Amino acid sequence: MWSSRPEGEPQRLLALVDGVFAIAITLLVLDLSVARDLDPAAYRAALRELLPDLGAYALSVVVLGSYWRDHRRIFRDVREIDGQVISLSMLGLGVAALVPFPTRLLAEYGDQPVSVAVYAGAVAALGASHLAVAAVLARRPRLRHDRPSETARTLYLLDGATTVVVFLVTVPLVFVTGPRIMWGWLVLVPLRVHLGRRLQARG
Amino acid sequence: MWSSRPEGEPQRLLALVDGVFAIAITLLVLDLSVARDLDPAAYRAALRELLPDLGAYALSVVVLGSYWRDHRRIFRDVREIDGQVISLSMLGLGVAALVPFPTRLLAEYGDQPVSVAVYAGAVAALGASHLAVAAVLARRPRLRHDRPSETARTLYLLDGATTVVVFLVTVPLVFVTGPRIMWGWLVLVPLRVHLGRRLQARG
Amino acid sequence: MWSSRPEGEPQRLLALVDGVFAIAITLLVLDLSVARDLDPAAYRAALRELLPDLGAYALSVVVLGSYWRDHRRIFRDVREIDGQVISLSMLGLGVAALVPFPTRLLAEYGDQPVSVAVYAGAVAALGASHLAVAAVLARRPRLRHDRPSETARTLYLLDGATTVVVFLVTVPLVFVTGPRIMWGWLVLVPLRVHLGRRLQARG
Amino acid sequence: MWSSRPEGEPQRLLALVDGVFAIAITLLVLDLSVARDLDPAAYRAALRELLPDLGAYALSVVVLGSYWRDHRRIFRDVREIDGQVISLSMLGLGVAALVPFPTRLLAEYGDQPVSVAVYAGAVAALGASHLAVAAVLARRPRLRHDRPSETARTLYLLDGATTVVVFLVTVPLVFVTGPRIMWGWLVLVPLRVHLGRRLQARG
Numbered sequence: 001m002w003s004s005r006p007e008g009e010p011q012r013l014l015a016l017v018d019g020v021f022a023i024a025i026t027l028l029v030l031d032l033s034v035a036r037d038l039d040p041a042a043y044r045a046a047l048r049e050l051l052p053d054l055g056a057y058a059l060s061v062v063v064l065g066s067y068w069r070d071h072r073r074i075f076r077d078v079r080e081i082d083g084q085v086i087s088l089s090m091l092g093l094g095v096a097a098l099v100p101f102p103t104r105l106l107a108e109y110g111d112q113p114v115s116v117a118v119y120a121g122a123v124a125a126l127g128a129s130h131l132a133v134a135a136v137l138a139r140r141p142r143l144r145h146d147r148p149s150e151t152a153r154t155l156y157l158l159d160g161a162t163t164v165v166v167f168l169v170t171v172p173l174v175f176v177t178g179p180r181i182m183w184g185w186l187v188l189v190p191l192r193v194h195l196g197r198r199l200q201a202r203g
Numbered sequence: 204m205w206s207s208r209p210e211g212e213p214q215r216l217l218a219l220v221d222g223v224f225a226i227a228i229t230l231l232v233l234d235l236s237v238a239r240d241l242d243p244a245a246y247r248a249a250l251r252e253l254l255p256d257l258g259a260y261a262l263s264v265v266v267l268g269s270y271w272r273d274h275r276r277i278f279r280d281v282r283e284i285d286g287q288v289i290s291l292s293m294l295g296l297g298v299a300a301l302v303p304f305p306t307r308l309l310a311e312y313g314d315q316p317v318s319v320a321v322y323a324g325a326v327a328a329l330g331a332s333h334l335a336v337a338a339v340l341a342r343r344p345r346l347r348h349d350r351p352s353e354t355a356r357t358l359y360l361l362d363g364a365t366t367v368v369v370f371l372v373t374v375p376l377v378f379v380t381g382p383r384i385m386w387g388w389l390v391l392v393p394l395r396v397h398l399g400r401r402l403q404a405r406g
Numbered sequence: 407m408w409s410s411r412p413e414g415e416p417q418r419l420l421a422l423v424d425g426v427f428a429i430a431i432t433l434l435v436l437d438l439s440v441a442r443d444l445d446p447a448a449y450r451a452a453l454r455e456l457l458p459d460l461g462a463y464a465l466s467v468v469v470l471g472s473y474w475r476d477h478r479r480i481f482r483d484v485r486e487i488d489g490q491v492i493s494l495s496m497l498g499l500g501v502a503a504l505v506p507f508p509t510r511l512l513a514e515y516g517d518q519p520v521s522v523a524v525y526a527g528a529v530a531a532l533g534a535s536h537l538a539v540a541a542v543l544a545r546r547p548r549l550r551h552d553r554p555s556e557t558a559r560t561l562y563l564l565d566g567a568t569t570v571v572v573f574l575v576t577v578p579l580v581f582v583t584g585p586r587i588m589w590g591w592l593v594l595v596p597l598r599v600h601l602g603r604r605l606q607a608r609g
Numbered sequence: 610m611w612s613s614r615p616e617g618e619p620q621r622l623l624a625l626v627d628g629v630f631a632i633a634i635t636l637l638v639l640d641l642s643v644a645r646d647l648d649p650a651a652y653r654a655a656l657r658e659l660l661p662d663l664g665a666y667a668l669s670v671v672v673l674g675s676y677w678r679d680h681r682r683i684f685r686d687v688r689e690i691d692g693q694v695i696s697l698s699m700l701g702l703g704v705a706a707l708v709p710f711p712t713r714l715l716a717e718y719g720d721q722p723v724s725v726a727v728y729a730g731a732v733a734a735l736g737a738s739h740l741a742v743a744a745v746l747a748r749r750p751r752l753r754h755d756r757p758s759e760t761a762r763t764l765y766l767l768d769g770a771t772t773v774v775v776f777l778v779t780v781p782l783v784f785v786t787g788p789r790i791m792w793g794w795l796v797l798v799p800l801r802v803h804l805g806r807r808l809q810a811r812g
Contacts, residue, residue: 008279012221016271018621019225019425022628026636026706027229033710036717043718047727058703065699068625076617083399090268094261097229101236108239109246118250196692211482215424219474222428222628230432286602293471297464300432304439311442312449321453414685418627422677425631433635489805496674500667503635507642514645515652524656 006080006143013081013089020093021068027100028057031107056107060099066192067096067126070160074134077145084136085143092129098122113174116182120170127164134160159195163188209283209346216284216292223296224271230303231260234310259310263302269395270299270329273363277337280348287339288346295332301325316377319385323373330367337363362398366391412486412549419487419495426499427474433506434463437513462513466505472598473502473532476566480540483551490542491549498535504528519580522588526576533570540566565601569594615689615752622690622698629702630677636709637666640716665716669708675801676705676735679769683743686754693745694752701738707731722783725791729779736773743769768804772797 032053034046071092081089102119109115137143138153166188174181235256237249274295284292305322312318340346341356369391377384438459440452477498487495508525515521543549544559572594580587641662643655680701690698711728718724746752747762775797783790 007276012217012275014621015218015221015624016225018624019222019628020229022625023226023229023632025702026629026632026709027233029707029710030233030636030639032707034714034717038718040721043721044723047714047723057707061699061703061706065702069695069699072621073616086272090264090272093228093268094264097264098232098235098260100229101232105237105250108237109241112243112246114247114250210479215420215478218421218424219428222425223432226429226432230436233436289475293467293475296431296471297467300467301435301438301463303432304435308440308453311440312444315446315449317450317453413682418623418681421624421627422631425628426635429632429635433639436639492678496670496678499634499674500670503670504638504641504666506635507638511643511656514643515647518649518652520653520656 006082007086008080010075010078010081010085013086014075017071017089017093017096018068020097021064021071024097024099025061025064028060028103031100031104032057052110053107056103056110059106060103063123063126064096064099067130070130073156074130074137078137078143079145080143082140082143085133088129088133088136092126092133095122095126095129099126111179113179116174116179117171120167120174124164124167124171127160127167131157131160131164155195155198159192162191162195209285210289211283213278213281213284213288216289217278220274220292220296220299221271223300224267224274227300227302228264228267231263231306234303234307235260255313256310259306259313262309263306266326266329267299267302270333273333276359277333277340281340281346282348283346285343285346288336291332291336291339295329295336298325298329298332302329314382316382319377319382320374323370323377327367327370327374330363330370334360334363334367358398358401362395365394365398412488413492414486416481416484416487416491419492420481423477423495423499423502424474426503427470427477430503430505431467431470434466434509437506437510438463458516459513462509462516465512466509469529469532470502470505473536476536479562480536480543484543484549485551486549488546488549491539494535494539494542498532498539501528501532501535505532517585519585522580522585523577526573526580530570530573530577533566533573537563537566537570561601561604565598568597568601615691616695617689619684619687619690619694622695623684626680626698626702626705627677629706630673630680633706633708634670634673637669637712640709640713641666661719662716665712665719668715669712672732672735673705673708676739679739682765683739683746687746687752688754689752691749691752694742697738697742697745701735701742704731704735704738708735720788722788725783725788726780729776729783733773733776733780736769736776740766740769740773764804764807768801771800771804 032050034043034050038046099122102115102122105115106119134156166185170181170184235253237246237253241249281288302325305318305325308318309322337359369388373384373387438456440449440456444452484491505528508521508528511521512525540562572591576587576590641659643652643659647655708731711724711731714724715728743765775794779790779793
């Protein structure tokens, strides 16, 4: 039903994606700022008040770093891209470039459930765009150098889908449980390590 | 009349262009911000007031994404560049880097015709600079790996010129019709899809 | 006296330089901003007041664009770089990244001689760092693929040195003549076109 | 104990790193700003007050430039990367992207010991992340094209560790000696030049 002609090598798309991730990571730091002309005590207090901002910065570096690594893995064997891959990648870029905004909300209004919901929604959208690109590439073998095994693909999709689901269920739940639900995201660490190892063993 | 000596491979020009597009897309997000220290109700209201900003962000990601894709297509078969291609590309870069500014005007003053006019003017200028580069490259076959068919070239120029004309006629018209004329830009979606398909079939 | 061992291919240095130029060009636009919540008349007035900022933006795009092109020409035949080339390039990067600052001074305080002096000093420093890199590379043929003719090299150094001198003499002169001396920079346009043509014919 | 499968070429990681360094260098300049609408005398005074900011800018360009060069040297012979190299590199990127923040603290509150401590801590963390990457790569010869000599490796680690130690001891000491201890960082200049020469001679 959807036809799609290959449109050449992925190099420039990868350069654009790497650029956007590099800038999104670096822009996060613009929100770390201290007013000018404070007295020494107020200055040290202002620095202490930046600790949640630093936490939000670290979280977003981890999130963006993981998704960049994810993107690198998806495109590792890609030889050519077509119009749909470009469009879906642009969608993903638009979301990745957006991450500094919910990060700022989390840093400044982390006690408000809506901040956590917006953040989780953005991360879920980023994950979903990567899953969509991976799914399109999986169905077009001629765009790839080689073909990953069925098991590797299933594990990869399971890994990606789990992350999306974890962040997605946070969106409504945070209004019930309050912002502490964020700590639940840590469940992804052992889960991804476990899937990552199985992926390495099979892939 | 205008002589021009090839000046080597296009790689670094493409890297510069990809960098500028990546940064322009990412800078758009700097305008999404919420004042600090609001109470919960005022915070949620401030988030709701950001919806037009988010709309302007999405529009500019689509516009910059399309033009980036356009640029990639123009330079796909380019083997070498000369001084004029570099100068015209710099002009285009200057306009692409400018896009975050009219985007901000649209987000904050979208009800003022002059904002729509400035935005449409910037997009038309970006399109015109790409058309100019494409026209120069079309007349210098030795800069290219291959030669697109006459039909493909005509369709491409038609596609590019249509976009420029649509945005250009908005500039005076918006002062008569008001900002709602923006929705007329949506006419470009089916039009470009249609031309894109014919281009794929012939190109 | 100064020994220097080649330290590998220039690719990553070029990527860093392209990145800095792309960002410096794009950051210039952050200074174009209009206060929120103005009434229609005040908004149009604020837009008109941005015209000098837009002029300064255009000037800096031209300056950075020319120096980027210059850099591309210097490194076109470079096969390997050494520690000194890297150090001098870093100096140049530090100055190129600085350009948005004097641009802002020019936009906001263009009627003050000191703004013009700072701007001219920054551009002269950028030009001098490029000349220094070109001079080091000219004396180390083993870093290059080929060797430009003596005439081409002389013309290139003449071109670069002229630009540096023109901007350098502005620094003291502007305090005598006032900011109008800026228009004298336009003398560089025919001069560089002329030298550029002779360079193309010989090089 | 830690197993690790190679995950392909380092190109995209290097592109991401180059992007982050380019942006971190360029963002430093955003802090150089002068209020609008000052009278001529106040404007010149504001420019003079920016001199410490310019000093902090220069220091951070030197620091980031050195670490970028360091990174380039570490990855020069790297053929493939694995998951651990990526994770440690991401950590390093997170710290490099952070550098504009302590730079701003140093520019605005350079007389406060805590600013110097934060700055020194950030630089030490950046150095430590590079050392960690270098150590991982040193123990996995299959990731490299060639194998540096034992002496070269020892000299390299000595160089890196010295820088980390110098910045690390500043963190507690500055609270005793005051901010003047910063000048002690200059001891690194002759030290690195000396080690660099020995490294060139042996490497």
